Amino acid sequence: MDDLLFTVFSFIGTVAFALSGAVTAMNEDYDILGIFILGLVTAFGGGVIRNLLIGIPPASLWSQSFMLNSALISITIILIVPVKWIHTWLKVEVFFDAIGLAAFAVQGAMYAVSMGQPVIAVVFAAMMTGIGGGVVRDVLAGRKPVVFREDLYAIWAIIGGLAIGLGWARASSELWIVFGCIVLMRLLSFKYKWKLPKRHLYEKEGAKG
Numbered sequence: 438m439d440d441l442l443f444t445v446f447s448f449i450g451t452v453a454f455a456l457s458g459a460v461t462a463m464n465e466d467y468d469i470l471g472i473f474i475l476g477l478v479t480a481f482g483g484g485v486i487r488n489l490l491i492g493i494p495p496a497s498l499w500s501q502s503f504m505l506n507s508a509l510i511s512i513t514i515i516l517i518v519p520v521k522w523i524h525t526w527l528k529v530e531v532f533f534d535a536i537g538l539a540a541f542a543v544q545g546a547m548y549a550v551s552m553g554q555p556v557i558a559v560v561f562a563a564m565m566t567g568i569g570g571g572v573v574r575d576v577l578a579g580r581k582p583v584v585f586r587e588d589l590y591a592i593w594a595i596i597g598g599l600a601i602g603l604g605w606a607r608a609s610s611e612l613w614i615v616f617g618c619i620v621l622m623r624l625l626s627f628k629y630k631w632k633l634p635k636r637h638l639y640e641k642e643g644a645k646g
Contacts (some may be wrong), residue, residue: 442609443547446616447504450540450566453533455480455508458574459515460526465578469516475577476512480504483569487545487562491554531627534571534583539619542567542594543612546601556602563598564591589626589633593619 458479462472481504485495499505515523526533545566549559568584568591575582584591597615600606606615625631 439547439609439612442612443544443551444503446540446544446547446612447501448507450537450544451480451504451508452511453537453540454483454570454574455511456515456526457530457534457537458570459512460523460530461574461578461580463515463523464527472516473509473512475574476515477505477508478577479570479574480508481570482573483541483545483566483571486569487548487566490565491549491552491558491562493552532624535620535623535627538567538571538590538594538623539597539616541570542597542619543601543616545594546598547612549598550601550607556599559602560595560598563601564594567591567594567597589631590623592633593622593626596622 455476459472459476461479462475467475481498481501485498487493488495488497515526542563546559546563548566549562554562572582572584597619600615601612606612
């Protein structure tokens with residue numbers, strides 16, 4: 438595994454999701470402690486869930502001092518910048534969320550591959566690392582998790598993980614292409630409202646002739 442590339446993807450995902458969690462907390466009117474907690478949970482929740490599922494102790498989180506400090510600094514910055522900057526962030530939040538999803542999906546897949554995990558575990562690691570923090574963020578913020586909404590989200594992490602797990606993308610340039618494709622497809626699916634099919638348990642009012 439390319440340690441430098443792994444660190445780069447970890448850093449990108451950590452900062453993007455720490456900011457996402459912090460802004461979500463501010464939007465929900467949390468106090469400063471709540472902002473830090475939600476920012477950190479969003480940044481590291483997916484990785485902790487992934488580690489639990491592939492047998493890595495959660496305590497390994499505390500060895501990531503650089504990433505923890507990066508998250509704390511990112512959250513601190515969002516607390517002191519002008520409010521109008523945060524309003525601008527809210528308009529482009531989906532872009533940073535897509536970056537976090539892609540970075541952590543690639544990072545999670547790389548991690549599982551380095552552990553010698555089978556393809557299915559690599560795909561699952563990519564998905565859970567990519568979406569886990571966002572799910573915890575939305576649940577703690579009292580929102581319906583984005584992954585459970587209609588628009589396509591987790592599917593792009595799954596496809597990226599599959600490409601890495603099957604060995605189609607292992608070189609640095611190939612991993613960057615996977616990262617870019619996940620970001621692009623997430624943004625396109627949001628813009629054009631691509632959706633997975635769903636089945637309603639009850640007919641909506643007025644559906645009957």
